[in-house]
Amino acid sequence: MGRMRQNAAMPDLTCRRCGRPVERFADQFDLFEQMHWVCFHYEFEHGDIDPDWVCAAGGCPSAVHSPTPRPEKPRD
Numbered sequence: 443m444g445r446m447r448q449n450a451a452m453p454d455l456t457c458r459r460c461g462r463p464v465e466r467f468a469d470q471f472d473l474f475e476q477m478h479w480v481c482f483h484y485e486f487e488h489g490d491i492d493p494d495w496v497c498a499a500g501g502c503p504s505a506v507h508s509p510t511p512r513p514e515k516p517r518d
């Protein structure tokens with residue numbers, strides 16, 4: 443399955459995390475490890491916390507719905 447890049451308007455790229463077509467940042471496809479930027483964020487930057495919490499990395503998409511940082515867990 444070769445990757446065709448002749449048509450820049452509709453590149454035939456598929457995100458290897460979610461399997462859906464990559465269109466928006468197709469020019470940065472390799473930079474984001476062949477993923478959507480959002481998929482890259484949740485895979486590598488967001489960490490192990492609930493994806494619905496905003497994380498410490500800049501530009502976390504979860505900030506839209508959850509602008510409040512996750513409360514610190516009490517120490518055991």
Ligand SMILES: [Zn+2]
Nearest residue numbers: 457460478481
């Ligand atoms: Zn994706």
Ligand SMILES: [Zn+2]
Nearest residue numbers: 488497502503
């Ligand atoms: Zn995040």
